[in-house]
Amino acid sequence: MRFDVNLAQAMAIASQLAVSLAVSVLLGYLAGSYLDSRFSTSPLLSLVGSLVGMVAGLYGAVRLLQIMARRQKNKDKTSD
Amino acid sequence: MPHIELASPVIFSIAGLSITSTIFTAYLVSAVLIVISLAATRRMELVPGRFQNLFEMAVEGILGIATQTAGDRRARRFLPLVLTFFLFILLSNWMGILPLFGDGEIFIRHGVDEHAEPLLANIFRSANSDLNVTGAMALIVFVWAEYLGFRSGGLAYLKEFIWPGLLIEIIGHVSRAVALALRLFGNILAGEILLAIMGTLVPVLIPSVFLGFEVFVGIVQALIFALLTLSFMTLATEHEAHQAAAAESSHH
Numbered sequence: 656m657r658f659d660v661n662l663a664q665a666m667a668i669a670s671q672l673a674v675s676l677a678v679s680v681l682l683g684y685l686a687g688s689y690l691d692s693r694f695s696t697s698p699l700l701s702l703v704g705s706l707v708g709m710v711a712g713l714y715g716a717v718r719l720l721q722i723m724a725r726r727q728k729n730k731d732k733t734s735d
Numbered sequence: 736m737p738h739i740e741l742a743s744p745v746i747f748s749i750a751g752l753s754i755t756s757t758i759f760t761a762y763l764v765s766a767v768l769i770v771i772s773l774a775a776t777r778r779m780e781l782v783p784g785r786f787q788n789l790f791e792m793a794v795e796g797i798l799g800i801a802t803q804t805a806g807d808r809r810a811r812r813f814l815p816l817v818l819t820f821f822l823f824i825l826l827s828n829w830m831g832i833l834p835l836f837g838d839g840e841i842f843i844r845h846g847v848d849e850h851a852e853p854l855l856a857n858i859f860r861s862a863n864s865d866l867n868v869t870g871a872m873a874l875i876v877f878v879w880a881e882y883l884g885f886r887s888g889g890l891a892y893l894k895e896f897i898w899p900g901l902l903i904e905i906i907g908h909v910s911r912a913v914a915l916a917l918r919l920f921g922n923i924l925a926g927e928i929l930l931a932i933m934g935t936l937v938p939v940l941i942p943s944v945f946l947g948f949e950v951f952v953g954i955v956q957a958l959i960f961a962l963l964t965l966s967f968m969t970l971a972t973e974h975e976a977h978q979a980a981a982a983e984s985s986h987h
Contacts, residue, residue, distance in 0.1 A: 660803045667962040674914035682906050682913065708906055714899065715907030722970055 661727070668723060676712040683708020741924070743865045757865035760836070764826045764862060768819075797821060797961065804962075805969040808979075813968050816879065820872060821961035824863060828923060828953030831861025832930070832946055863923040863956075866916065873916035876964050880971040881908070888974035915963055922956050 687704020691697040743755035754762075775790040783791055797818050801810035830836055836859040862868045884892045896904045926949045934942045 660800050663800075663958065664804060664962050664966065667959040668966065670918060670959065671911070671914055671963055674918045675910050678913045678917065679906050679910040682910055686906075707900075707902055708910075711903040711906035712910065714903055715910065718907075719970070722973065723966075726969075 665723075668719065672716045672719070676716060679712030679715065680705055680708040683711065741866075743860055755865070756860045757862050757868055760827060760830060760859050761862035761868055763859075764823060764830060768822055768826060793822075794818065800962070801965055804965050805972075809969065809972060809975075813965055816875075817961050817965050817968075820876075820964055821957050824872075824919065824960050825954060825957035827862040827868075828956060829950065830859075831864065831923065831927060832949050832953075835859060836861065861923055861927060863919055864927050866920045869916040869920040872919075872960070873912045876915060876967060877908070877912035880967045883968055884971035884974075887972040891974050892971075911967065915960065919956055919960055922952060926952055 683704040683706070684701055685704070687701040687707075688697075690700040690704070694700070743757040745753040746756050746759060747754050772790075775786055779787060794814075798810060798814055801814055801817060804810070805813060888895075930942060930945055930949060933945050
């Protein structure tokens with residue numbers, strides 16, 4: 656059986672993306688919650704933080720996939 | 736009802752420094768790797784013996800994978816860190832299923848009494864079942880990848896942080912590292928708990944199936960961590976690759 660690096664890497668990144676999306680929301684929430692406690696604005700900044708975290712997670716996922724797709728395209732071009 | 740303790744128990748202290756079972760395993764794995772590496776490279780021959788051959792195969796295998804991802808030049812630069820992580824995680828995961836290493840038993844105690852005796856006196860635990868260990872490795876990846884990014888891209892790398900927003904970019908970069916640590920920790924801890932519960936419910940035969948499964952999970956998780964480390968470093972140094980490609984095309 657031949658080891659397929661591209662497949663292994665795609666699987667690694669897919670598993671990373673799932674966790675990374677959740678962690679981004681959590682980090683955003685934690686940052687917002689800290690700011691809420693500093694400025695007594697609860698729960699406004701927690702909500703904003705969660706939303707920013709969600710956007711950051713999605714943006715990061717899309718960017719990572721775009722770069723990986725571009726690399727794959729370049730790789731295919733050079734192997735042709 | 737048994738309950739699960741995530742914190743690794745302290746087994747002894749040296750000069751006030753607490754050594755937990757997972758840290759002890761991490762030291763043990765490091766010592767084993769250092770001894771094996773020294774033994775494998777002590778008398779290197781052009782025509783390798785069995786031992787040298789085995790390690791050459793491992794290095795060439797990971798180098799081959801790294802070359803396909805990052806190109807020859809960057810692969811050779813990233814190899815020491817990626818291979819060290821791979822071997823450390825693999826050995827830690829596999830050590831975790833040896834006898835004397837807790838299949839989670841050490842942290843499953845009967846009742847909610849904190850002073851209750853553990854079910855079995857297994858003193859060690861897989862290093863990767865401690866978030867501090869996986870967190871430390873993820874921190875190394877994060878700092879090293881950012882450093883490589885700044886060094887290779889300079890202002891162009893900094894510019895990435897300005898659009899679409901500093902906060903979004905920072906959360907994105909930090910979440911990658913946190914996810915890296917959490918995934919490895921979660922998978923290994925889940926495996927240990929699974930083995931412990933299966934060992935308690937059906938002590939004969941069935942745990943062997945799960946032990947075999949954990950051997951597989953051990954190598955897959957080590958490979959995933961190594962591949963992601965490689966990917967993050969490759970992505971951080973994309974500017975360098977573009978510059979090299981542009982310089983090459985201007986030569987032709």
